[in-house]
Amino acid sequence: MTTSYAGEPTAVANAKIVGRLERIPVTRRLLMIRVIIGSATFFDAYTVLVIAFAMPALVTEWGLSPGQVGLILSAGYVGQIFGAVGFGWLAERIGRMPTLLITIILFVSMDIACLFAWNGASMMVFRFFQGVGTGGEVPIASAYINEFIGAKKRGRFFLLYELIFPIGLMFAGIAGYFLVPNFGWKALFIVGLVPAILLIPLRFMMPESPRWLASKGKIARADKIVSMLEREAVREGKPLPEPVERPIDARATARSDWRELFRGIYLRRTLMIWGLWLCAYMINNGMVTWLPTLYKTQFGVGTQDAIFLGWITSAVGVLASVVCALTIDRVGRKRWYTWAFLLAVVPLVTLFFLGATSAIQVTIFATATYAILQTVTFSLYLYSAELYPTRLRAVGTGFGSAWLRAGSSLGPVIVGFIVAGVGIQYVFLTFAAVAVLGAITIGKLGIETKGQVLEELSP
Template sequence: MSQAISEADDRMTRQEVFAVAVCIFINMLDGFDVLVISFAGPAIAKAWNLAPAELGLLFSSGLAGMMLGSLFLAPLADRIGRRPVVLISLMLVSAGMLASSISNGLYVLAATRVISGLGIGAMLAGLTATVAEYTPERRRALAVSLLQTAYPVGAILGGMISAIMISQLGWRSVFVLGGVLPAMLIPVVFFALPESLAFLSSRQQPDGLARLNAARRRLGRSELGEMPPRTAGADRRAGSVLALLTPEYRRSTLLITFTYVMVMMTLYFALNWTPKVVVDAGLSEAVGIQASVLVNIGGVIGASIFGLLAVRYREVRTLRVYMLACIAGLVAFGMVDMHSALLWVAAFVMGCFLHGITIGLYTLLPRLYPAEVRSTGAGWAIGVGRLGAIVGPATAGYLFDSGFGAASVYALFALPVLLAFVAVSRIDDRPAHGRAVQSAQ
C-alpha cells in the first residue's frame, strides 16, 4: 500500500478540530430544543387552559419522535453517510420548531414536536458516530464526552434564555429561536463538515478513492494512493439492524441496549420528579427549579471528568465506578433533609454521576461497532433506551400515589443502575479487529 491509513500520531488538524466543534455546538442546540417544551409548558398550559394530562402529551410527543428518529432514521447514516443525515436532521428540527411557533392547538403542537424529535433522535446517534470517527483513538472518549456534555449545557443556557424571552415576548418566541438556529447551521454543515473518513473507507464505490481523498484534503490530511482494506461484507451489513444481532455483535448489542434502558429509566425519573419532590417537601417552586439546575450542572462537570478518566482507564472501568457512586448518590438524595444545605450537595452529586453514566455510555458505543453499523448500533441502543425514559417517570408516579416516600422511591430507582452495573461489567471495551473504529486518518 502506498500510504498507511493508520497514521501513528494522535494529532488532529485544525479542520478536524473545527468539525468536532461544529458537532458539539449542534448538540448544544439539541439540548435546548428537547427541553424547550418544558420551559414553555407552563405558559402554554395557561394560554390554552390545558389539563395536566394534556400537558403530559406535549412532553411525551417529542420523546416519542426522538425514539422513532433513533430507531429508523439513524441507520441511514450507515447507508448514505453521516453528513447527509446531519443535514436532514437539522432540516427536520428547524421545520418542526418553526411549525411549533405557529401551531394553534394541542394536537398540532404535539405533531410538530414529533417532527422535531425525529431530527433530534437521528442526530444524537449520527453526531456520536461522526465525532468518534473524526477523533484519534486516544482522544476519542474525551471528544465524545465533550459532545454529550454540550447537551445539558444547551439545556441550562436554554432555560436561562427562555425565561427572559417568554416573559418579554411570549412562549412562541422560544420556538422561533429553536427553529432559526438549526437553519443557520445548515450551510455551515454543508460547506464546512466533510463526510466521515471512516464511512468513506467502509464503502466500496467506483469513485470511492476520489471521494475519500477529497474529504481528506478538506480535513487537512494527505491523500492516499489506494483504498484502505475493508471488512468482508461491509456493504451488505451497512445500516442493517439484523447485523447487530449476528454472533459477532449480539452480545454487545443486548448488553448495551439493556444498560441504556436501565440508565434512562433512572435518569428521566430524576429529571422529571426531583423538582416536584423538593416542592412537596415544603420548599418553593423556585428552589425546586434551582435543585434541578444544580443536577444538570453536576452532570456537566461529572461528564467532563468522565472523559478525562476514560482516556486513561477506558470506558467500562470508569462506568463501573460512576455507577457505584451514582447508587450512593440516589440513596443519599432521597434521605437528605431538604431544608438543609445538604440538599444542594446531594443534588450536585446525584447529577454528577447520573449524567456522567449517561454520557459515558455514548463514549462506549462507537467502540462496540465498526463504521458500517456504528450509527445503526447507536441509534437502536438510544432508541430502545427511550422506553426506559417513558417507563421511569410513570412508575415513579405510581409509587408516589401508592404512598411511598422520597427515600424509598429514590432507593428503588438505584436498582436499575445496579442492574446496569452488572450488564456493563460484561461488555468488552478493548479494541478488537473488525470492531475498533476505522479512523482512516
C-alpha cells in the first residue's frame, strides 16, 4: 500500500499520512506497542513510589528526621523536572524511540546506584538522577502512543495504556509489604532492574512515530510504517475505510520552537495544563509518598501494616482509574476534571475537621481523595498530548509534566514541615485549598478535546 509522494509539498504529504493513520484500526501490533511501552511505564511508576515503601525502614536504619524524609521523597521529583524538560526537547530533535532508550538506561542505572546508598544524602543524590530518567520516559511515551491512534479511539486506547501507571504504583506497595520485612529495603530496588530487558524489544521491534517523521519531512519513512500498519490491518480482517484527508496547517512541518508554547492559542493551554499538573500532583503525591511513614511515626503502626495501609490507597486509585478510562470519552476531559477537583475538597475538609486522629480515619478519607484525583493525574498525559501539535507535543507534554514533578517535590516537603510545625490535620486543609485552585483553573481556562483529530485541535 506504499504511496508515492514525490513532488508534493511536505504539508500535503503530511496531511495524507495523517489521513491514512487516522483510519487504522487497533491491530495486534498497536496492542503490542501499548504493552511494551506500558511495561516501561509500569516500572517507571514503580520506581517513582518505591522509596515511599522503603522509607519506614530507612527512618529506623538511618535515624532520619521528618525534614530529611521530605527531602529524600522530593529528590526524585526534582530530578524529574529536568528530565521532563530536557528529554522532551531531545525527543523533538532526534525522535521518540532513541530518546526513550536513553531514559530507560538512565533510570535503571540509577536504580543500581540506590542499592549502594549508605545514608540519606547519598540516597537523595541517586534518587535525583534516577528522577531525571523517569521524568523523561513518561511524557515521551505518552506522545508516542497518542501519535499512533485515531481521534475516535484515542481516549480509551491511551488511558488503558496509562492505567499501567497506577498499577505500577500499587505494585510498589505489594512489593514493599512482602519484601521489606523479609529481605530489607534493598530488595525493592532489585525488582526495579527488570526494565533493563525491555531495551531489546524497544530497540528492534518498535517503529518510530509516523506523525513525528512526517512532521520532520521524512515522508518516505513515515509512509513505510503506515503502509505496514495498513497491511497488518487487512491481514487481520479489520475494516480499513477510505482515508479522510484534512487540510493541515503549513506550520505542522515547521521546525520545533519551544517558545511557541507561550504564543497564540498555546499560551492559555500551557498555563492551564501547568496549573492542573501542579495542583493534582501536589495533593496526590504529597499524600501517597508520606502515608506509610505517617502511619508509623504519627500513629505507631508497625512497618508492615503501615505499608499495607499505604497499598490500600494505591489499589483504590487503580479502581478509580479503570472507571475513568472507560467513561472519560463520553463525559469529556474538562467536565471530568472540574468535578474531580471539587469532589476532592469534601474528604479533605472532613479530615481536617475530624482532626486526623487515627490511622483508620486517615486511610478512609485520604484514600477517597487520592482515588478521585487519581482519575485526573493518570489521564493528564492524554489531555496534554491533545493540546499541542506534533512539532510541540513531546516538548509541550514534557514542560507540562515538569510541573507534575514540581508539585510532587513540593507536596512531600509541605507535608513534612506542616506535620512538624502545626499538626497533621492542617496538611489536609492546605490540600483542600489546592484542589479548589485546580477546579478554578480547568473551569476558566480548559478546552474540550474528546473525539477531535489532533491536527484539528492544534494547527
